[in-house]
Amino acid sequence: MLLEINDIHVSFANKSGLFKNDKKHILKGVSFDIMKGECLGIVGESGSGKSTLGRAILGLEKTERGTITFNGSHKRKDWQRELDVVFQDYTTSVNPRFTVFDTISEGLRELNLPKEELRKKIAELLNQVGLDEEHIDRYPHELSGGQLQRVCIARSIGRNPKFI
Structure with a gap:
């Protein structure tokens, strides 16, 4: 259980x-x-x-x-x-000054990956949620609501929790 x-x-x-x-x-x-x-x-x-x-x-x-x-x-x-959570109001769970890379890497700090490996990992996570790697350097205001929600999901699954 x-x-x-x-x-x-x-x-x-x-x-x-x-x-x-x-x-x-x-x-x-x-x-x-x-x-x-x-x-x-x-x-x-x-x-x-x-x-x-x-x-x-x-x-x-x-x-x-x-x-x-x-x-x-x-x-x-x-x-x-x-455990991890993806909040319903995703707009308040991201820093508007952070790029997608920064937002997702917040949850991956514990991995202590070199920047290039971290970028590759984030690109893979974006792909898993249906976003192209081209989104990696964008800011929240440059994304649609659905895209931003997927960034939050990518951040969550990147931590590899047992329960979301």
């Missing part, structure tokens, strides 16, 4: 209206498993808790109850480097 989500509960304090001590329950008893190689899509209406669930898995949102297990471990520090 790659990821086990068991009975996750997340709620937020209701800070408006007459009942300020009320809680708004966002996630109640969410459970599912993901096996290695499996793909899971989570769908729902706006405000239904999809992003909150993702944030809870990443440790960005505190859970009130339940467990999150990755590769058999409950300790987030054991596995947080094996």
Whole structure:
């Protein structure tokens, strides 16, 4: 089992209206498993808790109850480097002053590759997401929204995470 989500509960304090001590329950008893190689899509209406669930898995949102297990471990520090995220609002996850090369190489620093090898690796990643190598020296404002989203995906898969 790659990821086990068991009975996750997340709620937020209701800070408006007459009942300020009320809680708004966002996630109640969410459970599912993901096996290695499996793909899971989570769908729902706006405000239904999809992003909150993702944030809870990443440790960005505190859970009130339940467990999150990755590769058999409950300790987030054991596995947080094996997860990566591609945010829905990709425009805020890239530095407008960075080229595509700079953006993707951020996630590859740990490899300590010489610049030419790094450039080749980034070109391969761009190819994997359907972008030509000619995009490597472009800035975010020179790309379409779809191209920029693919740059973010390339950055993520370049880190070779077990779970995106």
